Amino acid sequence: MSSVLYYLGRFSFRHKWWVLGSWAAVLAVLIGLVVGLNPKFADDFELPGTDAGIAMDQMREKFPALSEQQRKPHTTVVVSAQDGLDKHTEQITALAADLTKLDDVIEPEKIVDPVALAAAEPALASQVLSDDGKIGLITVSQDLDLLDLPLDGKKALLQVLDEHRGDGLDIAATSGIMQARDQGGAAEALGLGVAFVVMIVAFGALIAAFIPLITGIVGVGMTMLLLMVSTEFMTVNQTATGIVLMLGIAVSIDYALFIVSRYRTERGRGGDPADAAGRATGTAGTAVVFAGLTVIVAVVALMVIGIPLITQMGMGAALAVAVAVLASLTLIPALLGAFGRFAFSPRIPWIRHAEADENHDTLGTRFGRMIVAKPIPFIVVGLAILVAAAIPARGMALGLDMTADDEIAAQELVAEGFGEGINGQLFVVVHAGDDGEVAPAADRAVAGIKGLDDVYQPQSVVWMGNGDDPANPNPGADTALIVVTPNSAPSSSQTHDLMESIRALSPQVEAVGAEIHVGGQTAIMSDLSVKLDKALIPYIAVVVGLAFLIMIGVFRSLWVPLIGTLGFVFSVLATFGITTLVFTDGWLGLISNTQPILSFLPIFLVGVVFGLAMDYQVFLVTRMREEFLHGLSAKDAIVAGYRHGSRVVTSAAVIMISVFAAFMLSPETTNKMLGFALAVAVFFDAFIIRMIVVPAVISMLGDKAWGLPRWLDKLVLNFDVEGSSVRNRGVSTTAEEPVELGTSAP
Template identity: 35%
Template sequence: MIELIAGPVMSRLLYRMGRWSAAHGKPVLVAWVVVVVLLGVLSRAVGGHVTDQFELPGAESQVAADLLEERFPAVGRSSTMVVVAADDLRAHAGEVSALAAGLDGVAGVVSVGDPRRGMAPSGTVLQFPVRFDKPAEQVEVETWDRVLAVVDAARSPALQVELGGEVANEMARTGPAGTSELIGVAVAVVVLILVFGSFLAMGLTLLTALIGVGVSLATILLVAAAINVPTTAEILALMLGIAVGIDYALFIMSRHRENLVAGMDVPESIGRSLATAGGAVVFAGSTVVIAMLGLIVVGTPSITTMALAVAFAVIVAVVVALTLLPALLGLAGRRLAAPTLPGLRNRRPRARDENLGTRWTTWVARRPWLSFGMALVAMLVMAVPLLDLETAFPSAGSAPEETTHRRAHDLITEGFGPGFNGPLLMVVDHSGLPAADASAAVSDIGSVVRADPNVGFIVPGASNPAGNTTLMQAIPLTGPADAATKDLLERMRGEILPAVESSYGIEVYVTGPTALDIDVTKQLTDRLPWVMTVVIGLIFVVLMLAFRSLLVPLKAAVGILLSIGAALGIVVAVFQWGWGASLLGVDGTMPIISFLPVMSFAILFGLSMDYEVFILSRVREEWLRTGDARDSVIKGVGATARVITAAAAIMTAVFAGFLLGDQPVVKMIGLALAVAVLLDATVIRLILVPSTMVMFNRANWWLPAWLDRILPNVDIEGEQLLDESEATG
């Protein structure tokens, strides 16, 4: 039989690692403190900034953006739109001119548009651009503060001034630090105290998670100094880092305290805890990393960076749990065995104990078909709204109403129409064409595009100094996130512009933030089936190796898909349909952020393996011991229900805490992950898994003999090592 490192070799390695860390507790602790402090100092000194800018190499919008930056350097820099509103702007002409002049004098501003050219027909709203010398994510806070000072000085009861555009959006983003994660951590503290009955155990578990998160976030900022790192990557790393950091430490801490209560000495207990629960942590962390690496097939640098950031945060959480935690356990000694809260006592749960978990599983096992049917119907009903899923990147119109970029968005919509918030920029490359022909081509482009029923009007073209490229704007009648705008972009590229291009031998690219967002959304949608195939395939193989079964990984995949579908269905109901949106502080309805389906699928598929492995390891252990399929399910689920419930409560609380954030995107992510984890740990793990395992009986563990002979042996929780220790003990 072939042996993998995840089997006895890994168990022995983890056992020795645990004992070594316990024996060298102080040096290990000092080493981690030095790492955290060093990374923190470096990230503040030379670290970069996360950004909301997406890139899509090879897409027409990205090719055009690169060409634009090359031939129109000033246009290629970032900008913000100044929006001014009053009952009669003609009466405030002097104030508006002074505002423009003041902005033009700000260091870092390279040009300011003429306010007189941006007046709405009503005469109550005008807009003009302010261009900066750096990309939006690199604009200095000091520069933006000076811009705000000029704007604040121009505001009055009769004159409203707001700031929109990419720089305003970038500056308004909510960072990861705030009350959101503090709420989740506070709930985690309560759950850990109830689970352990010990402030010391709670504190050590939480400390390891927070140190891991600190290392991850500091490293991400250092990487951001060299490459573009999306804002969402930082948020996801924080969410997942806290959640899995606490969960992984919880698994190991629970096993260690069981051993201490049973009378085992501290070093041996730590070694065995790492060899058993630590093996499950390595396995669970590996599945999350595998799932995240599956996102690379999307082919979008921003999504790849998000995936790598989350994978790194999970790897750090695993390493901290396997090195720092055992060092802290060794320093704490036997004090962890004693509860510190009145009324709470330690006990060593066993699979054969009668508890709430076993009583519940017994009830499900006696009525497997009824339990299965009710759970399946409930999950499918919750997934129904998913059929109405609409994805897009968020616009300023989905930002909180009190933000300046949201007010700017609303004023532009009111004064000019929704299309002004999402113009389609046409880059006409007429290199080598005589000036007269180039002028005729630009005129024809304007005529054929203006004839489309969803085009309000065309902004006249402006040529670069070399005279080989012209810029034009098509202003849609619909907003940037509207499906009609997407249809217009497709018509322009596929039907309207190709005829003019072939007639004059020129290239016309359609770009701009709206076009890029639509292109990224399309690529994410097109690649989702590939991501699902890769992730499900890899996880299927891993689970087949772990449990030597074909049916177990198949049921696991179906169960996880149900929880993800139900969670996304609830997200659609809240954000698209508006059901209960006001309770979450969401203003109105909006499409779902484009990357949420693919990103949540990978994250949740990986996270769900924590509970799947933890439960099925115990069930399989009982099955191998007794050969009784029904009884092994009851005892295995009963033995793990308490820890699974605690872990799910912590993870759900951490994710739900982000519902208190300001940004709808953060709320969407938090709701999707919180609901999915909650459903997965309850409906899936406590109803669907035991009911289907009872229904399929011995078939759960069937594996063709030829496949059984060639598959390597994977001992997740180190049972073989324990058996050897007990035999020689």
């Protein structure tokens, strides 16, 4: 493989303008397609094949008008007054009048004072006014698409609320237009800014620092454009794009950093620059290919879970990594060729030369000697830190709370006035078949539900059919919809038990020729947990198994992949512990509203972090093996690996941590938690496991760390990750003075 990549890197360097033009042409075509097609990301959450998924599918099919209505934003404006809302009639009336003036409002006649509405229509009183008359609800419906909510519309609503809030009247809002999100870009900009600073320190030159940055922007831009175009023939959820941005930026810059650093080393050895680019691509590029392949395997394997959103996240992340690898192998050599002798200039005099010097002990070299001299204390201390960090994971609670911070106040008021279950309604669908009457089954279901515990206002539970007469839709209906409001919170065990009790009515409903299913967010969460529990072990087996086989081929060793895999277990458990401390226990006050860990985060984190962990394993340890194969002792090879790789790996880890951590600036809960967890995971795995524990254990194993059993050695292909076949191509066999980069050209 190294020979193929050598010629690819050399070709890209020599035919730089052709390669750069090809990348520009592909970007131009994709931009044209996006502009012409105007594709949209999806924003729904589905669980096909589950009971909740069947219920939601039947709702869409049998109640299309209701489903279409659900695609419109319905904002709940909550008004609250401790002295009673009837004391603020004039103020609330003025508020309602201004709400009707918002853009695209439909049915403005329904935007009224909840006290007046409750008096005029007693049947609706319990739905709009609390029993004590202190909290009321006003619904504002707008003719907009939930998938494309304008941020200006949200700002206009908040301005109206601010104008009428005060004098004892509190006003908040949730759902609907409140779900409009600022597309921002602050997180990406901050991450790229930190990456640029780190690369300046790593290279000591401005242009060299720009090259990985350019690659990262181009790679992520192309990935996002490809995802947008793909929405024309498949569903891609908006939530999936968050991880694509995070992972795409991070790996693009990391891989480019690795290639550019190796190119600098090869240029220092002399010879033609094109050959140096070929050697860099043949050696470091081979490591990048296998590192990227490991990440791709880990994230693509997420599809075994069977949840579309997680599958889309995995496929999007895999696409981002694939584009990053391709850019490293072609775009980086082309950019190096375009900048020529100016690639490592202008030099920044107060930043020390980043190139490894065989005659000078760097901080990494001294640290490496400390590791191999006394490995046991480093192993014990490193693992002890991770074990201590993992302890809070025992209290980890899972959930799917996607509520933004500016909706929390409204939801708390709603729960206070109408019960905790008002935010977690269950949608029960009873279907009798296309030729059957649903009435007998629906009546049985309603009677059964009224007799269950934890149902809010059971006397008001009724069913609505899908008959042809809009005024009386129950006669002739083949499907019924029953909305059940629990007394308990959506994530509570009581609500879960209620949902299962409704599903347990199935034999009674089936006795009259119908079927019953329960949907809604609470039901989806329950089914999601079941699917995740069932998929976790098979997923880990697939990911670890495939990656382990890849690592055997990369390192031609059983011990090194085994040590790396076991180390990953420690780092990911420590990540769960710290994430629980911050997001669930409120440690350090980093978030204003504590919440459970996103239910899909553990399994997703396992996939992504395992792939990234193997990245650093490949980057650092392949150089150690390379030096071992070229004659150094096992311990000296480890020290040499630190000399050549520690600065690059440290820089790459700092960049990745910065990119991930910057996404805590996002208003999206998913992005905040994913960004934090990934940043912590990379910190633990890169700096404790890969930089300390793994080299320490390898040093204890000595020469046997780098061997395979004879029978297995014959079966494993030689991928030549170390680039032995291209190591000296283009380098004169006679002694030469090293080329001083950034000052002259051959």
